[in-house]
Amino acid sequence: MAAEDQQSSIMEVKDQQNEVLSMLDTAKTQLYHLKAVVISGMGFFTDSYDLFCISLVTKLLGRIYYHVPGSSKPGSLPPSVACAVNGVALCGTLAGQLFFGWLGDKLGRKRVYGLTLMLMVGCSICSGLSFGNSPTTVMATLCFFRFWLGFGIGGDYPLSATIMAEYSNKKNRGAFIASVFAMQGFGILAGGLVTLVISSIFRALYHAEPYSVDPLGSTVPQADYVWRIILMFGAVPAALTFYSRMKMPETPRYTALVAKDQNKACQDMAKVLNLEIKEQSQDNKSSSFGLFSKEFLRRHGKHLLGSAMCWLLLDIAYYSQNLFQKDIFSAVGWLPSASSMSALDELYKIAKAQTLIALCGTIPGYWVTVVLIDRIGRLAIQLIGFFFMTVFMLALAAPYHHWIRPENNIGFIVMYALTFFFANFGPNATTFVVPVEIFPARFRSTCHGISAAAGKLGAIIGAFGFLYAAQNQDPAKADPGYPAGIGMQNALYVLAAINVIGFFFTFLVPESKGKSLEEMSRENEVEVEEQSSIV
DSSP, rough: OHHHHHHHHHHHHHHHHHHHHHHHOOOOOOOOHHHHHHHHHHHHHHHHHHHHHHHHHHHHHHHHHHTTTTEEEESOOOOHHHHHHHHHHHHHHHHHHHHHHHHHHHHHHHHHHHHHHEEEEEEHHHHHHHSSSSSSHHHHHHHHHHHHHHHHHHHHHHHHHHHHHHSOOOTTTHHHHHHHHHHHHHHHHHHHHHHHHHHHHHHHHHOOOOTTOOOOSSSTTHHHHHHHHHHTTTTTHHHHTTTHHHHHOOOHHHIIIIIIOOHHHHHHHHHTTTTOOOOOOOOOOOOOOOTTTTHHHHHHHHHHHHHHHHHHHHHHHHHHHTHHHHHHHHHHHSSSGGSSHHHHHHHHHHHHHHHHHHHHHIIIHHHHHHHHHHHOHHHHHHHHHHHHHHHHHHHHHHHHHHHSSSHHHHHHHHHHHHHHHHHHTTTTHHHHHGGGSSSOHHHHHHHHHHHHHHHHHHHHHHHHHHHTTTSSSSGGGGGGSSOOOHHEEEEEEHHHHHHHHHHHHHSSOOOTOOOOOHHHHHHHHHHHHHHHHOO
């Protein structure tokens, strides 16, 4: 009889908990949904600005710090330095995704959220203040601060995704999470626009003669302020949202399912839904199976493998394209040779090219995903994206020598922009959305962090691998300081093959459209089984 009473009590608490969570799932879109999108999205705006603005200024860094006196050629970063400057933030991001993803499940989403933002603000400023008595020490200081900047950015991935998912209703959850991630496109655009404005101001104030006329005068001393201002600007949007982040309540799902505090979950829900919710019975029992246990691997191992591998493969291609746009544009003749421009002119033209790609391909792709993700589903969008990324990369690679002719380079840029469109109306958005929807609440942030870290491993492979692959395409122009690479054309073939593999790994993850988080993660099913076995 006592056992029956205990089981009855457990089921009553479970019914109350389900009732509370179903109110979140069925809630109409309200102001708090939009506030959560803006607050979380501004973090991603900052993330993408900080990660991608470095690609705009690397050539300027080379001209400032590595010009050889008496040489008629512009200075450039040595290969090892270029790899470090471009990739160190990605290494920090990988570490931050794993650490803060785990911490978000242990301490709660809100308690950790402000720490990541403080790291981003502080390290953005410090990156611009990088100091030293020699080029080597300046670059070392820059890399140190960008690693910790990346560490903070890494924490923003699992926490922003988890918070948005756990606040959302099931009807529009995909659009809300994708909207947060779509702010990445505006961050990339902002990087280009800020660089255009800053370089234009300094060009007007300190105009330099073309490099071919005056090698020393083409890089004015004030150019050293330019890259510092660009990097430090990343602190502004992060600082503006700090107060709002601190005022957000803990997500009711974390409080109810992980912290096991039903009354606090009701209080948090009452704040965001503007409803009167009566206090519930307490259930302090915790589920027993752990991360990477046999039970976890049986239920979710395939899903974690699929989400991690799709993100890894996508980021190899995506970051290869994004971080080295300037090299691709130079290779096809869309950007003039460095020796024909001053340092500030070159920076201006690189920023202009990135801004056009962001406007024409990157941002539209993100927002088409937002509109369609809850209509056609996550997997359909991911499969469409991987398929067309493959098609357009092959279309660039096969007739590559046709595209690099000066009269055809506009066509190359159009095709190149389409690969960005289908990356963002495709796996770049869905790999962010899916991992936060398919795992139990007590592992949700950790598993998203693991999947995201796999993506950043792909980004590191892409950043370092592409730098190697694209070197010395023309033996007559070989730079003895660079290793012989496989060439731009073959690099595009490799990226196309990677997209094909990503297409097939997509089939390992389940479709979550229109389903509650508890239904996708089988959370209630797991807990009922455990409670039955206890009784």
